[in-house]
Amino acid sequence: MVWATDTANHVQIGLENAPPLVVLDQGKVRGELRNGVLEFRGIPYGDDVSGNRRWTRAQPAPGWEGILDASTFQPACAQAARYGITESSTNENCLHLNISRPWVPGEILTNTVPRPVLIWIHGGSFVGGSAALYRLDRLVREMDAVVVSINYRLGVLGFMPHPGFDTQHNGGYALEDQRLAMRWVKNNIAAFGGDPDNITLAGESAGGASVCMHLLAPEQTQDLFHKAIIQSAACSFALRSVNEQNAFGRAVGETVGCTDPDNAVACMRQIPAEKLIEAGDKVAGSDLMAFAPVFGTETLPRQGLNSLQQGQFVRVPVLYGGTRDEMRLWVGYAAQAGQSVTTENYAEALQAVYGDNAALIEKQYPPDEQGSPAATLGSVMSDFRPDNGINHCQFIDTAYTLAHHVPVYFMDFADRNAPVLGVSMPASPDPGFELGAVHSSELNYFFPHFSNNSRLDAPDLQPASHSMSELMISSWARFIRSGIPQADALPNWELFSSRGQAMRFSPDQIDTFSPAKEYRCDFWRNLYPTAFSDL
Known part of the structure; x- marks a missing residue:
């Protein structure tokens, strides 16, 4: 040698x-x-x-x-x-x-x-x-x-x-x-x-x-x-x-x-x-x-929230993101533990999280809106939940508030065929509803097979998902160099400012969209005004 x-x-x-x-x-x-x-x-x-x-x-x-x-x-x-x-x-x-x-x-x-x-x-x-x-x-x-x-x-x-x-x-x-x-x-x-x-x-x-x-x-x-x-x-x-x-x-x-x-x-x-x-x-x-x-x-x-509104934070470019069906993961955990959500107990499940606001929320999100009461409950909690910081509308609010001072880009992971069972949650029993792009399901797209722990060894991605993951990593690569995540093959990725445009990553189509509109953030802001910035 x-x-x-x-x-x-x-x-x-x-x-x-x-x-x-x-x-x-x-x-x-x-x-x-x-x-x-x-x-x-x-x-x-x-x-x-x-x-x-x-x-x-x-x-x-x-x-x-x-x-x-x-x-x-x-x-x-x-x-x-x-x-x-x-x-x-x-x-x-x-x-x-x-x-x-x-x-x-x-x-x-x-x-x-x-x-x-x-x-x-x-x-x-x-x-x-x-x-x-x-x-x-x-x-x-x-x-x-x-x-x-x-x-x-x-x-x-x-x-x-x-x-x-x-x-x-x-x-x-x-x-x-x-x-x-x-x-x-x-x-x-x-x-x-x-x-x-x-x-x-x-x-x-x-x-x-x-x-x-x-x-x-x-x-x-x-x-x-x-x-x-x-x-x-x-x-x-x-x-x-x-x-x-x-x-x-x-x-x-x-x-x-x-x-x-x-x-x-x-x-x-x-x-x-x-x-x-x-x-x-x-x-x-x-x-x-x-x-x-x-x-x-x-x-x-x-x-x-006080620090954000007062601009008291480290002034660096930020790439912000979440997954489309974040909280369905926890609904899945509950289903695996025998606590399934049904049409009969959907209102009760909303009541447990949202209290007196449950009836208004049920009108906004009927139980079968997402194909099943369990999937719908997961989507409701993904959009906003007052006792948990894993929700779209507070992600978006944070990004808006940061964007008053620093460059911010927003991404949304939306591959509803992402491997979940045996990766983000136990492989069995089947939770009985479509999990979708749940919390943490994007990690396998950055970390191949996800983990060094064999019990978290995710399967290979489908070809379309793998191609999408390459663009996700390319976006990170551009961002860590320049502060701008614009990869060559992506549509124009705007700063997350007053227009509130984000990049959605889905195997079917990668394109911009308005997350605040899709995730009904005006509804949630009106219902829980103190949870959001006043900027």
Whole structure:
């Protein structure tokens, strides 16, 4: 094997098909060639946050001796198994990241033109998921970019406030983890051939909401990223204050027997992670906001809608988007659990979500409008739901409000033949209605076969869907370079301004449309005026 050494740029690379050695301030790292790209898996960016470091702001990871073998993923952060798809973990020393970049034999990583960087923040309702779930190789190859995925603390260990925690970051430890990772990338990505001055922050669901939280805290995140991609998350959704949500943390502590307020935190730090997670799930019950970020700290000073209306956010181009049938996923989960929606209980199901407004909503959305009451309920909740930030009209409202200050483009994923069963939800039982383009179903179009987890191995896409996915990735590639997602084969993609035109991606036709009109946002704004911007 013949080697060349670039000591000035801290990179050693094989002139044949061998992975390089990258030298960082922390130490030496060797990656591995896999799926045609160069991968560095499980690099620590943050120190251990277990024991007495639980519920503290993570510190940078220490260095290491010798060569770090970055060929293997590190375990996910502590979490319970979800929906029979993702696995449980009790690991708290989990602050690692993965880096994938194109492999060109003989190329010196730091002697080429720096490639744009995309940091991917995984979703999972703030309680699950990991950086290792997503296969990054297709994005890396087709975007010719450096892609980074990150772990961060979850659930009770990452997002739970408590009156005994420090006031600066209470309830925001997971967001602080993400920011520590962002600073690591800013400081180190040049050694991997990435451009530290062209970083796009991207995420879906809870990951997209995390991107929102970083946009909304310019005091903390200015200059850490230069563009943002937000999928299926509303930055304008009303969060709870840290003072309001402290009661949740107190209740979790009491559930595990830590009742003395003077030593509750010390007591909880002695409780096994799995017991805390179990207690958190028990106290949260069906509360969809139990583990959402909170405002009123240095981590997130202001309510999201206030920040947006006042223009207090990081001024970067934004690519915003969602899926056509977002909330049908949760109707499908309920159906698999035996809670089917029928013509007889449709009104009751609306009442459970919308209270006194249910009758007006039923007139607007008759039960069989989408072919079945279950599909219609899913479409109703996809258009707007007051207790959840995954809804079209708040996506659109956020995009409108951002567009007063920065360039914004909007995309809508509408492939109703997208693989869902066995990918976004268990393969059986059949939920009994058309799922369509549900929440997270677009991920398989960016990440081939979706995941490194065999239980989430999606099937190959149909030819028309695959062609569409190539255009979706091409749009991302253009956006992370220029801030404009206009791919060559697409119709003219306008800025999302007063005309409110978005790009709809469907295998049958890719074209512009008015999402506010299709998703009946005037109806929802009139019904819930305080949920929307007054701009």
